[in-house]
Amino acid sequence: MLREALPELVTGSVPGPKAAELLKRRDAAIPKAMCGTTYPICMGRGEGAMLEDVDGNRFLDWIGGVGVLNIGYSNPEVVEAVKAQADKYFHGIFNVYAHEGYVKLAEMFDETMPCRGDKMKTYFANSGAEADENAIKIAKAYTGRNNIICFSGAFHGRTNLTMALTAKKAYALGMGPFPAGIYRAEFPYLYRAPKGYTEEEAIDYYIEKFLKLFDEATPASDVAAVILEPLQGEGGFIPAPIEFVKKLRKICDDNGIMLIADEVQCGNCRTGKYFASEYWKEAGAAPDIIATAKSMGAGVPISAITARAEVMDAAPAGTIGGTYCGNPLACAAAIKTMEIMKAEDYCGKSMHIGKVVTEAFEKMKEKYSVIGDVRGLGGMIGVEFVKDKESKEPNPEFVKQLIQSALQKGLLLENAGSAGNVIRFLAPLCMTDEQMEAGLKIFEDAIIENL
Template sequence: MLRESLPKIVTASVPGEKAQAVINRKVSAIAPPLAGNTYPIVINRGEGAMVEDIDGNVFVDFIGGVGVLNIGYSHPEVVEAVKAQADNYFHTMLSIITHDGYVSVCEKLNELMPCRGDVKKSFLVNSGAEADENAIKVAKAYTKRSNIICFTGAFHGRTNLMMELTANKTYAKGMGPFPAGIYRAEYPYLYRAPKGYTEEEAIAFYIEKLQMLFKEGTPANEVAAVIVEPLQGEGGFIPAPIAWVKALRQICDDNGILIIADEVQSGNCRTGKYFGSQYWAEAGAAPDIITTAKSLGAGVPISALTARVEIMDSIPGGTIGGTYCGNPLACASALKVMEVMQRDDFAGKANHIADIVNARYAKMMEKYDVIGNYRGLGAMIGVEFVKDRETKEPYGELVSAVVQDCLQHGLLVESCGLFGNCIRFLAPLVITDEQLNAGLDILDAAIGRYLAK
């Protein structure tokens, strides 16, 4: 059974002949930005944390659809739930015909989301970018203010507004002009804080940078919301320090500003809590609005946002919704995902995986002086490569080479970070210990082979 398999490459190299033929068609048929060949794999089957391509090669997947497959490929109970819903009906639009699945998903999210408020409401959209965009609309509706603060290193999506909120302008090249009223503060990237600072001094430094934004960028009383990832994804898998979050919460409370926690990638048990902002709530700094997507539907497109009732009740009629929002098939998938994740303690699985991965990364860091830092929450872990630990010069070319070497040996890994010098860990939380260690062995060997050259 594929879900119990270990990585195995049966072709002389990747891609094999059958995959190469499909990739050639892909290049001819699909828009160039989506037709890249960093991962020349054509899937035949996916089960658990394993992928088999059409040539018979088997890979262990540390990417997980970039955070979509926390519950794994083709989870049998999720498959059956979607099949059962498909037998009844594929689609209704909520504004025309209500379906129980939509209501049930929102009720469940209202229970699970660790945002402020005893009584909460939710609504559903289709993607992470849509969820974040709607969160901005909701914040503006509630506060009657126009400006938004985002952060260095942020990634929030590729709609016009989200391209402006996203820090890396590779994602926005030639796409302007962008909406006004967006201001960017420095995210607390402690590994790259000013040299010699203690953690406490670094956090004070980043808070002062935010306070200066109110003097030099936008008055605080014109800011509707701050949008922040509990753990930056594309920015390099950088957790927001709790001390910084608490200070941010106080600043926002003092100035009537809402906090939006973007849990598109960090939600759904990835961080060792059901949502990463649960760590914030436990520290008395819960956000006001939470967005989530990706693993919410196990691969069926669905996203959501949740806030306390008075925030949600401020939304003007006609400003939210869409044809496919809360599609019945997606809702059936999401309901089963939430049931299974709670029943089988997927947050606990994330912490178990984290123990193994962090122990291995610690050993690799002792072995290879090109590893400058590793960090994360639960099973959302980044490892950063540098040419020199003192200067911290990014080593992006090593990461690019290691990604390709791992591919040839049966492991899927992906880079992240502004300089492409970090490797992210997002393996499905159903991965077995044997599969996990096999993948870590491949990564370890790939680093060694690169340095030996």
Template structure:
């Protein structure tokens, strides 16, 4: 009999050390909110492939759509001979993004590619080169997107130098004492000391910082960014790679902010687990790149496009935005109850089914406790619940259950988390 540990040993012999894995859980099958490993153990999945499987693992409608497409063809390259699903998906997405402006779309394969192309399009449109991003932000692992990312370990350490003319300013964070005014002042200071606004092509931000710790952008901040970009002719990019496709209770988290971004990057939950990403934005801006300037061999795979079309139908017909809000309500109440019990829980942040619990050292303000965070992830995994951590300080537990998860399973998983946390605190 093969075991998780035997496969982990084999993996360590042939996979680069930098491509680590959270836990030695080797998956045999997965369905909706559950994963089974090769030893037959069942896990409640509170990670969903890092917010990819918003529609659950192996949703039968997505499986059937992809199987039907596979019977027809698997690849032609949309830049050579395109296909109807490529156009249909663009039609759907351009209609669904926030705002009334006419939009256009392009498809690539990964979230990092979507961000790279957003910067390319913004530079082509403005004729400028500078880009402003935010501390704590995460935008990918390519050279450009590492440069944009505002977190060194593990994403940037040892990989520089990065592209120039990228500038980072504080992201508003009430829990850590960074006000909207302070964040905006960071941009003003940049304009005074480092780069004039007429050389800035784009400002890129996450409506909810993902890897940075699930911190939400206040509407006043996003609206100030919109005004600033309008004033100086800067392209405003909303990175919705982790927040998109009903995760927050709306199709896109930008809808909470009362703004219309110029460009929106999408990936993760877009295609139910099939590799696909998109850049959608105002047609005038999107058309700045010359023919042949955008694309890729696997861009807009026909398998992924039909999966994404089915994802949108599932979101609508199974009311996943409402289900995300219901999951968030249950998680919020349970975590608040835990916070009353454990002084180690410093803050709880909830927007739909994008939920965070920040762990701190009791009695030490909001001093981070990354050791407890790591131990809780490991303990929960061993007890049958797949958890993820995040945060610049490594002390945030993030919950990303499939939006198709029933509430009894949510509570079952939280029972395990609470029990593991109680044991760790008692033995500390």
């Protein structure tokens, strides 16, 4: 059975002949911007943490659809839930008429999301970018203000607004002009804090830089919200330090600013909590609004926006919702996904995988001078590669070679970070221990091969 299998390349290398032919057809039919050459993979089927291509090559997937497959490929219970819903109806626009799945899923998220407040309300969109954009719309409606503060290293999406919020402008090349009223603070990247600073000194340094925005960029009284990833994804898998979040929460409270947690990638059990904002809430710094997507639908497109009732109810009629938002098939997938994740303790699975993998990465860090930092929460881990540990100069060339070496051994990896020098660990949380050990061996072998 594929979900229990180990990596194996039956064609010796990739792409195999069937994949090569399909990739030719892809290049002829689809825009160049969508036709990368890093991964010459054509999917045949997927189960659990394993992907099989059209030639029968089997890969352990540590990319997970870029964080979408926390529950794995083709979970049988989710498949059956979607089939059962498909027998009833595919679609209904919720702004016009209600359906049970939307209401039930909203109730489940209202009970689960660690937002500030007692009574929550939730609504749904189709993607992470839509979730972030809608979170900002809610913050603006509630506060009556226009400006937004985001962070260096942030990735929030590819709509016009979320491209403006996203730090790396390679994702927005030639796509402006962008909305006004967006200001960027420096994310607390402790590994790259000023040399010689303690963690406490570094956090104070980043807070001081944040506060300068109120003098040099936007008055605090004009700011509707601060949007922050609890653990940055594209930025390099960097956790926001809890002490920084606590200080940021107080700044927001003192100035009537909403705090938005972008949990598009780090939510849905990825960090060892159902939502990473639970770590914030435990520290007394819960966000006002949470946006999530990716793994909540097990691969079916759906996203969620949650806040306390008084915040949500500030949105004027007609300003939120949309044709496909809360599609019945997507709601059915998301309901079953949450039921499985809670019943089978996917948070526990994340912590187990995270512990084993982090310990292995830390041992590699001691052995190999190219590994500068290992960081993360639960099963969301970043390994940062450098040219040497003293200078910490990013080493994206090594990471590119590492990805190709691992690929040809049956392990799928992806980079992250503004310099592309971080390997992101996003393996499905249903990965078996045998698969995990096989992946770690391939990972280390690929490092050695490129030293």
